[in-house]
Amino acid sequence: MQDTHTPMADTAPNLEDLLVAVGRGRDRLAFGTLFAHFAPRLKTYLRRLGCESGAAEELVQEVMLLVWRRAETYDPVQASASTWVFTIARNKRIDTLRREQRPEIDPNDPALVPEPDEAADRRLEARQSNDRLCAALKDLPPEQAELLRMAYFEDKPHSVISAEHGIPLGTVKSRLRLAMERLRRVLRDDA
Numbered sequence: 001m002q003d004t005h006t007p008m009a010d011t012a013p014n015l016e017d018l019l020v021a022v023g024r025g026r027d028r029l030a031f032g033t034l035f036a037h038f039a040p041r042l043k044t045y046l047r048r049l050g051c052e053s054g055a056a057e058e059l060v061q062e063v064m065l066l067v068w069r070r071a072e073t074y075d076p077v078q079a080s081a082s083t084w085v086f087t088i089a090r091n092k093r094i095d096t097l098r099r100e101q102r103p104e105i106d107p108n109d110p111a112l113v114p115e116p117d118e119a120a121d122r123r124l125e126a127r128q129s130n131d132r133l134c135a136a137l138k139d140l141p142p143e144q145a146e147l148l149r150m151a152y153f154e155d156k157p158h159s160v161i162s163a164e165h166g167i168p169l170g171t172v173k174s175r176l177r178l179a180m181e182r183l184r185r186v187l188r189d190d191a
Contacts, residue, residue: 019076022067023071023072031071038064039060042063046060067088151176
């Protein structure tokens with residue numbers, strides 16, 4: 001019977017053995033072999049997922065660093081070395097996408113600085129102006145007040161108001177113009 005055992009099989013450990021060697025003894029030679037095997041494959045995989053070349057290279061570095069740091073958690077019974085490494089790569093890619101979609105908040109961003117409280121006299125003025133406007137609206141004839149409410153508070157186009165009330169478009173525009181003039185006059189006289 002012939003021996004089919006080749007000397008090459010004795011000297012080339014499989015990927016699982018290399019990963020276990022890195023996990024148990026921080027074997028740099030085993031890690032170098034793993035890196036040489038996985039780095040180009042990971043880059044191709046990440047490029048296929050849509051990473052740009054530079055970003056893919058950075059992710060490969062991060063993935064292989066995690067392989068080095070977490071190799072002791074690898075269990076050959078649970079998954080093959082390739083599955084374990086590519087799962088790390090996939091998760092790293094997802095983390096990167098999430099970070100890109102939710103950028104970190106800059107606490108110095110002017111948009112995040114609260115508005116200073118309005119001065120008391122300004123608040124009083126605004127309240128008084130609002131009260132004058134409400135009183136002026138109540139003094140409008142009902143047909144003008146209704147059209148004004150629809151045009152400015154409900155944001156309805158004049159043509160829709162015309163159709164809903166069954167009045168000509170010109171009448172709608174005239175009533176709105178008269179209402180606005182009356183409001184301006186009342187507010188100007190009260191000021």
